[in-house]
Amino acid sequence: MANKRVLVKFSGEALAGEAGHGIDTKILNYISQEIKSLVSAGIEVGIVIGGGNIIRGVTAAQDGIIKRTSGDYMGMLATVINGIAMQEACEHAGLEVRMQTAIKMEQIAEPYINRRAVRHLEKGRVVIFAAGTGNPFFTTDTAATLRAVEIGAEVIIKATKVDGVYDKDPNKFSDAIKLSELSYEQALSDNIKVMDDTSIALAKDNSLPILVCDMFKKGNLLDILQNGNMQNCSIV
Numbered sequence: 001m002a003n004k005r006v007l008v009k010f011s012g013e014a015l016a017g018e019a020g021h022g023i024d025t026k027i028l029n030y031i032s033q034e035i036k037s038l039v040s041a042g043i044e045v046g047i048v049i050g051g052g053n054i055i056r057g058v059t060a061a062q063d064g065i066i067k068r069t070s071g072d073y074m075g076m077l078a079t080v081i082n083g084i085a086m087q088e089a090c091e092h093a094g095l096e097v098r099m100q101t102a103i104k105m106e107q108i109a110e111p112y113i114n115r116r117a118v119r120h121l122e123k124g125r126v127v128i129f130a131a132g133t134g135n136p137f138f139t140t141d142t143a144a145t146l147r148a149v150e151i152g153a154e155v156i157i158k159a160t161k162v163d164g165v166y167d168k169d170p171n172k173f174s175d176a177i178k179l180s181e182l183s184y185e186q187a188l189s190d191n192i193k194v195m196d197d198t199s200i201a202l203a204k205d206n207s208l209p210i211l212v213c214d215m216f217k218k219g220n221l222l223d224i225l226q227n228g229n230m231q232n233c234s235i236v
């Protein structure tokens with residue numbers, strides 16, 4: 001499937017590794033190799049990374065000292081920190097990368113310009129979309145869905161630690177059942193919550209398929225996108 005365009009969303013926590021916070025360069029290195037395998041197969045890759053390993057707006061604002069809007073801006077800046085790290089790791093892996101931010105900070109990255117992003121992708125460059133949507137009260141899941149729709153990605157990949165979506169938390173319940181295929185309505189239900197409601201609604205409105213897959217299984221992303229092996233993922 002040459003020239004397939006995808007948007008991969010990683011949570012900030014995924015970068016933290018065993019420490020649970022900060023950035024683990026071994027994980028960055030692993031992710032960049034996985035991304036490289038996609039690019040080498042002719043797949044155009046956009047990336048959105050969360051910021052939860054550094055700070056989340058809701059947590060920053062929980063005792064009322066920091067306003068929610070300010071906490072959210074702190075969260076968006078956290079995604080830029082992660083983005084810089086991801087950019088370095090991808091370059092270290094030999095990839096061409098550009099980062100674009102939803103909040104202007106031109107000494108660090110390009111501002112988000114849709115047509116420019118698409119051009120980078122066409123040239124085989126990985127594009128990292130940082131600073132979320134640029135607006136408080138949104139999440140990086142929503143930012144990822146928005147960018148996926150904007151760049152015309154065929155699918156958004158939510159890269160997680162589990163091999164798909166379960167009817168309940170598989171880490172807590174041994175009888176949890178994997179749902180290989182589910183509807184947007186199911187994805188919105190409280191016990192499943194593939195992504196937040198805003199992002200699922202946006203995906204649904206634009207008929208954007210959501211793939212939830214295990215990013216720690218080496219080669220899984222490529223196997224799904226190139227060979228259609230859906231064993232270690234679920235599709236909405």
Ligand code: UDP
Nearest residue numbers: 012050051052057072075132133138139140
């Ligand atoms: N954020 C925001 N607007 C956006 C995207 C993110 O305000 O469009 C803030 C929000 O505070 C969020 C934080 O950035 O908690 C980090 O993003 P997220 O929680 O989505 O990261 P993840 O859970 O994926 O690591």
